[in-house]
Amino acid sequence: MSRTVEETAQTSAPVLAAYRYCEAITGHQARNFAYGIRLLPVAKRQAMSALYAFSRRVDDIGDGSLEPEAKRVRLEDTRALLGRIKDGEIEEDDTDPVAVALADAARRFPLPLVGLDELIDGVLxxxxxxxxxxxxxxxxxxxxxxxxxxxxxxxxxxxxPGAPDAARAPEYADTLGLALQLTNILRDVREDAANGRTYLPSEDLAKFGCSAGFDAPVPPPGADFAGLVHFEAARARALFAEGFRLLPMLDRRSGACVAAMAGIYHRLLTRIADDPEAVLRGRVSLPGREKAFVAVRGLSGLDARAAGRRIAGRR
Incomplete structure (x- = not known):
């Protein structure tokens, strides 16, 4: 349960400062994410910013310039910090504002913090x-x-309360995360390839003649790169369709937040599918005005209602 206005007013100055620090990180570094969480009430927005700031720390270690062994040590140190947060050992006067904010959020909300252990596992x-x-x-x-x-x-x-099929909400939230990540992978194919990373399944690459094409940002001659992108985009669309079942289970503002964040990525996926080679020319993105439009639709409930109609139509 989120905190009341009275509880928020009673939050200590150090904790509020820690939240402001996390919100600054989120606003500066998470453009797509920030469009959604702006739609949340204060307590939920603060908690989401704390989650983002901790997650960003983990991601930055993985994407940084340290040697692999040094990254592993830093990630395990971060896991140890997470353990202290889980054990309630972080006080509001701790010098790490991200830890202070996340510890407070974990006291206020039923956060399955083991998910951050999973994030560290993924970055490893x-x-x-x-x-x-x-x-x-x-x-x-x-x-x-x-x-x-x-x-x-x-x-x-x-x-x-009383949302039908609410027991499956974590499954749908998980699936929506998969849809966003697969969209990210398609968007970043060129950048990842330049950094020596290949995420798309090797059997999919081979199916479309691209198995040797990602040592560099250009697929080999004769590869059906557009076919590969369309194949993966269809998979992502199916994940979005399943994940959008979550929306009717959320309150209006939480649903608006999810609809905005997921809606931005869904539109991005459509743009990639319409012009697959665009991801080889540079990072595909949506203009700010289009992201704002998606956020407004989410707040008005249009995207949530549309998702609900699609779900009802499949039953």
Whole structure:
């Protein structure tokens, strides 16, 4: 249950300062994410910012310039900090504002903090340079780095009393995370390739003649790159359709937040599918005005209602 206005007013100055620090990180570094969480009431927005700031710290270690062993040590140190948060050992006068904010959020909301352990596990997979032969293998990675964040976010959002099928809400939140991550993978194919990373399943790459094409940002001659993108986009669309079943289970503002964040990525996926080669030319993105439009639709309930109609139509 989120805190009341009175409880928020009684939050101590150090904790409020810690939340402001996390909100500054979120606003500066998480453009797509920030569009959604702006729609939340204060307590939920603060908790989501704390989750983002901790997650960003983990991601930055994985994406940084340290040697793999140094990254592993830093990630395990971060896991140890997470353990202290779980054990209630972080006080409001701690010098780490992200830890202070996350510890407070965990006291206020039923956060499954084990999801952040999963995130660290996923980033360690990146550090080891793991590749994926099948979608099932890639799905495990996506569950760690994105599905877990969906389940953590649900701990902040909660579900409305009496929502049908609410027991499946964590599953739908997880699936929506997979949809967002697969969209990210398609968007970042060129950038990842330049950094020596390949996320798409090797059996999918081989199916479309791209198995040797991702040592560099250009597929080999004769490869059906557009076919590959369309194949993966269809998979992502199916994940979005399943994950959108979560929306009717959320209160209006939480649903608006999810509809905005997921809606931005869904539109991005459509843009990629319409012009697959665009991801080879640079990072595909949506203009700010289009993101704002998606956020407004989410707040008005249009996207949530549309998702509900699609769900009802499949029953």
């Amino acid at each position: 997979m990146d550090v080891r340079g793991e590749t994926y032969r099948t979608w099932d293998e890639l799905k495990l990675y996506c569950r760690c780095v994105a599905g877990a964040i969906g389940r953590l976010s649900l701990g902040v959002f909660g579900t409305v």
